[in-house]
Amino acid sequence: MASTANNPFFTCSTLPYQLPPFAAITDLHYRPAFRHGMTEQLAEVDAITATADAPTFENTLVALERSGQTLARVAEVFFNQSSSDSSDFTTDLEEELAPLLAAHADAIRLDPLLYERIAALHAERSRLGLDAESLYLVERYFTEFTLAGAGLNDDDKQSLREFNARLSTLTTRFEKNLLCDTNALALVLDDVAELDGLTEGEISAAAEAARERGLTGQYVISLVLPTSHPYLASLTNRGVRERLLAASRARGIRSDAAGADTDNRPLVIEITHLRAERARLLGFDNHAAYVTADQTAKTPAAVWNLLARLAPAAARNALLEQADLQAVIDADGGGFELAAWDWAFYTEKVRRAKYDVDTAAMRPYFELESVLANGVFFAANRLYGLTFTARPDLVGWHPDSRVFEVTAEDGSAVGLYIGDFYTRDSKRGGAWMNALVSQSSLLGTDTSVVCNNLNVSKPAAGQPTLLTYDQVTTLFHEFGHALHGLLARATYPKFSGTNVYRDFVEFPSQVNEMWMLWPDVLANYARHFETNEQMPQQLVDRIQASSAFNEGFLTSEYLAAALLDQAWHRMDADTIVTDVARFEADALASVGLDNPAIPTRYASTYFAHTFSGGYDAGYYSYIWSEVLDADTVEWFKENGGLTRANGDRFRNRLLGVGGTKDPLEAYRHWRGRPADLQPLLDRRGLN
Numbered sequence: 001m002a003s004t005a006n007n008p009f010f011t012c013s014t015l016p017y018q019l020p021p022f023a024a025i026t027d028l029h030y031r032p033a034f035r036h037g038m039t040e041q042l043a044e045v046d047a048i049t050a051t052a053d054a055p056t057f058e059n060t061l062v063a064l065e066r067s068g069q070t071l072a073r074v075a076e077v078f079f080n081q082s083s084s085d086s087s088d089f090t091t092d093l094e095e096e097l098a099p100l101l102a103a104h105a106d107a108i109r110l111d112p113l114l115y116e117r118i119a120a121l122h123a124e125r126s127r128l129g130l131d132a133e134s135l136y137l138v139e140r141y142f143t144e145f146t147l148a149g150a151g152l153n154d155d156d157k158q159s160l161r162e163f164n165a166r167l168s169t170l171t172t173r174f175e176k177n178l179l180c181d182t183n184a185l186a187l188v189l190d191d192v193a194e195l196d197g198l199t200e201g202e203i204s205a206a207a208e209a210a211r212e213r214g215l216t217g218q219y220v221i222s223l224v225l226p227t228s229h230p231y232l233a234s235l236t237n238r239g240v241r242e243r244l245l246a247a248s249r250a251r252g253i254r255s256d257a258a259g260a261d262t263d264n265r266p267l268v269i270e271i272t273h274l275r276a277e278r279a280r281l282l283g284f285d286n287h288a289a290y291v292t293a294d295q296t297a298k299t300p301a302a303v304w305n306l307l308a309r310l311a312p313a314a315a316r317n318a319l320l321e322q323a324d325l326q327a328v329i330d331a332d333g334g335g336f337e338l339a340a341w342d343w344a345f346y347t348e349k350v351r352r353a354k355y356d357v358d359t360a361a362m363r364p365y366f367e368l369e370s371v372l373a374n375g376v377f378f379a380a381n382r383l384y385g386l387t388f389t390a391r392p393d394l395v396g397w398h399p400d401s402r403v404f405e406v407t408a409e410d411g412s413a414v415g416l417y418i419g420d421f422y423t424r425d426s427k428r429g430g431a432w433m434n435a436l437v438s439q440s441s442l443l444g445t446d447t448s449v450v451c452n453n454l455n456v457s458k459p460a461a462g463q464p465t466l467l468t469y470d471q472v473t474t475l476f477h478e479f480g481h482a483l484h485g486l487l488a489r490a491t492y493p494k495f496s497g498t499n500v501y502r503d504f505v506e507f508p509s510q511v512n513e514m515w516m517l518w519p520d521v522l523a524n525y526a527r528h529f530e531t532n533e534q535m536p537q538q539l540v541d542r543i544q545a546s547s548a549f550n551e552g553f554l555t556s557e558y559l560a561a562a563l564l565d566q567a568w569h570r571m572d573a574d575t576i577v578t579d580v581a582r583f584e585a586d587a588l589a590s591v592g593l594d595n596p597a598i599p600t601r602y603a604s605t606y607f608a609h610t611f612s613g614g615y616d617a618g619y620y621s622y623i624w625s626e627v628l629d630a631d632t633v634e635w636f637k638e639n640g641g642l643t644r645a646n647g648d649r650f651r652n653r654l655l656g657v658g659g660t661k662d663p664l665e666a667y668r669h670w671r672g673r674p675a676d677l678q679p680l681l682d683r684r685g686l687n
C-alpha cells in the first residue's frame with residue numbers, strides 16, 4: 001500500500017518548476033491521492049461555511065481558490081497519463097473516478113451555505129472595494145454556481161446530481177469504447193504492394209506498428225480521430241482507401257456476436273437526452289441554450305446564424321471542387337464516380353496540376369527537430385523574446401516526452417514546455433495542450449508547466465521524422481495554446497493560463513498558425529533534412545497561391561460536424577431519438593451538407609469532442625474563434641508582422657490577460673474595435 005508518507009501527490013513537487021516527479025509516481029499513488037484530495041477539499045469548504053463570521057471576499061472566495069490543491073495536483077498528472085499513455089489500470093480507474101469526481105464537484109457547487117455566501121458577496125460586490133480581477137472573480141463564481149444549479153430546491157438538486165453522475169459515467173464509457181475500436185479497427189495489410197503511394201518511412205512505420213502487435217510480416221495503419229485519414233491522399237490502391245475510410249467510420253457501431261461491446265449509439269442517445277433533461281431542470285430550453293449562456297456566443301441562435309450563413313457557400317464551393325476532381329478521374333479513364341475515399345487522393349492530383357504544388361515534396365523540408373527549434377520556438381523568440389532550452393535531465397511521463405526550459409529575454413524563468421509528439425496505441429487520437437502546473441500569484445506559483453501531445457507516426461530507428469503539411473500546422477496550433485498557458489498572468493487559479501471561455505480558447509492557437517508560412521519563419525525552419533537547402537521559393541509561392549484550395553471541402557466537413565453537434569443539443573427533453581444514423585442524415589440534409597462524397601469530420605459515434613471531450617454544443621467554437629483569428633492576422637499584416645513590439649502588444653493585451661477579464665473586452669483592447677467577419681470569409685473563399 002502506498003502510504004501518505006511516500007505518496008508524491010501529497011506535497012508540492014520540489015523539482016524545478018514544480019515538475020511532477022514522474023520517476024517516483026506509480027499507479028498505486030493515484031487512488032489514495034484522489035481520495036485524500038477530495039476529502040481535503042471538502043474539509044476546506046466546510047471550514048469556509050462553518051464560520052460564524054459574515055462572508056468576506058477573503059474568507060469565502062480567496063479561501064475557495066486556495067482549496068483543493070492536492071486534488072488538482074493528482075488530477076493534472078492522472079488525466080495527462082490517461083490521455084497520453086493509458087493502460088488498463090488508468091482506463092479502469094478513470095471509469096471508477098468519473099462519477100466520484102462529478103459528485104465531488106456537485107458537493108461544492110450545490111452547497112447551499114456556500115452559495116448563500118457567494119450570492120451575498122455578489123449583491124455587495126460594487127461596495128467591496130475590489131480590484132478588477134477580484135470583482136470579476138465574484139461575478140464568475142456567482143454565474144457558474146447559479147448555472148450549476150446552486151439555486152435549485154433540494155429535490156431538484158438530487159435529480160441534478162444523478163444526471164451529472166450518470167453523464168460522467170456515460171461519457172467516460174464513450175471514450176473507452178472509442179479508444180478500443182480505434183485500436184481494434186486499425187487497418188491490417190498483408191502485402192507491401194497495398195501500401196503503394198506511402199513513403200518509405202511510412203511503410204516502415206506500418207511494419208513497426210504490426211511488429212508491436214505481434215503481426216510480423218504484416219503492416220498496420222493506425223486510425224486517426226477524424227473521418228479522413230492523411231494516408232487517403234497518397235494510397236494509390238482504391239480498394240485500400242475504401243477499407244481505410246470504412247474502418248474510421250465503423251468506430252463506435254460494433255455490437256456483434258463475436259462479443260464486441262463498443263457500441264456508442266445507445267450512449268449517444270442517452271447522453272443527449274440526459275443533457276436535455278438537465279437543461280430543462282436548470283431552466284433552459286435545451287442543452288445548447290444552457291451551454292452558450294456562459295460562452296461569448298450567449299445563445300444557440302447566434303451560433304446557428306453564423307454556421308448556417310457559411311454552410312451554403314461552403315457546399316457550393318465543394319461542388320465546384322468535386323467537378324474538378326471528377327474531371328481528373330474521367331481524363332484518366334477511371335470510369336467511376338468520385339467517392340468519399342477518393343477525395344483527398346484526387347485533390348492532391350488537382351493541387352499538383354492546378355498549382356503545381358506537391359505536398360509530399362514538401363515533407364523533406366519539414367523535419368520535426370527543425371520545425372520545432374527553427375520554426376515554432378524561433379517565432380516565439382522573435383515575438384515574445386522567449387528562449388527554449390532542452391532539459392534532458394528532467395523526466396516526463398514517457399521516454400518520448402521531452403522537457404524544455406522556457407526563459408524570458410532578461411533570463412528570468414517562464415516555465416517548462418513538454419512535447420510528446422509520437423503516436424502510440426496507448427494515446428488518444430488528435431492533438432492537444434494541457435497544463436501540469438498553472439501559474440497563480442495567489443498560490444505563489446510564478447511559472448507554469450505546459451504540454452503538447454501530437455500523434456505523428458514514429459519513423460524507424462535512425463530515420464528522421466518528416467512531418468506532413470497538416471502536422472506542421474497542428475504543431476504551430478498546439479504551441480499557440482502552450483504560449484497562452486505560459487504567458488498568462490493571473491492572481492487566482494480560476495483565471496490562470498487557458499482557463500477562458502471554450503468558444504474563445506482556440507483563438508490564440510489559431511493565430512499562432514499564421515507564423516508557419518510567414519516568410520522569415522519558413523526560411524528559417526523549412527530546410528531539406530539531407531542537404532539543409534531552403535525550401536525553393538517557387539514551392540512557397542505556390543503554397544500561398546493555393547491557400548484557398550479545397551476550402552469548400554474542409555469548411556463543409558467542419559461545418560457538418562459543428563451543425564450536427566448543435567442539432568443533438570438543440571433538442572428538447574421531450575424529443576426521443578431512436579436511430580442515430582437517421583438523426584445524423586436528417587440533420588445534415590436540413591442544412592444542405594449531405595453530400596455523400598464529403599462525410600462529416602466526425603460522425604456521432606466517434607465525435608469525442610462532443611460526447612467525451614468537453615466540447616458538447618461547443619464544436620462551433622473553432623470557427624467562432626477563427627473570426628477573431630482572421631481579423632487578428634490582418635492586424636499583424638497591417639502592422640509589420642513578426643516584431644517584438646507586435647508580440648508585446650498581443651501578449652500584454654491578450655495572451656497575458658488569461659481568464660482575468662471578459663475575453664471580448666480584451667479582444668477590443670487588443671484590436672481597437674470588435675472583430676470583423678470579412679477576413680474569415682476572404683480566407684475561406686466564402687464571399
Ligand SMILES: [Zn+2]
Pocket residue numbers: 477478481506509
Ligand atoms: Zn486547439
